[in-house]
Amino acid sequence: MDKKYSVEKSEAEWKSQLTDEEYRILRKKGTEYPHTGKYNIHSEDGSYHCRACDAKLFESEHKFDSGCGWPSFDQAVEGAIEYIRDNTHGMIRTETVCANCGGHLGHVFDDGPRDTTGQRYCINSVSIDFDPEK
Secondary structure (H helix, E strand, O other), rough: OOOOOOOOOOOHHHHHHHHHHHHHHOOOOOOOOOOOOOOOOOOOEEEEEOOOOOEEEEEEEEEEOOOOOEEEEOOOOOOEEEEEEEEHHHOOOOEEEEOOOOOOEEEEEEOOOOOOOOOOOEEOOHHEEEEOOO
16 A cells, blocks of 8 residues: 655656656656766755655755765754665665655665764755755
């Protein structure tokens, strides 16, 4: 049984709302190439929201440069992320999706900064938008 989210749309609605690349990543669990994303090297103050539904996911104070090639955060907004076991590609990982719409964001790993949470949310830039602090 598929989980129900606050924001539910048909595949046709998602395809009409999102670009081809956004649809591939957010709805089909794709990945952007490393070191190519708009927010990989980005350090403005503000918050990061789901590109599909605009739910707030991350605050800029939790963003850090991990060198992995994707935007990295050590903490998500409480309740904003759903965690799903991912056994694809011969690995066991934890997928992160938007808890509001189910959009694929990336994965979370336990190799983040030890002086904070120890977590590294590895997120596709295509999956998020930035809202600058006003």
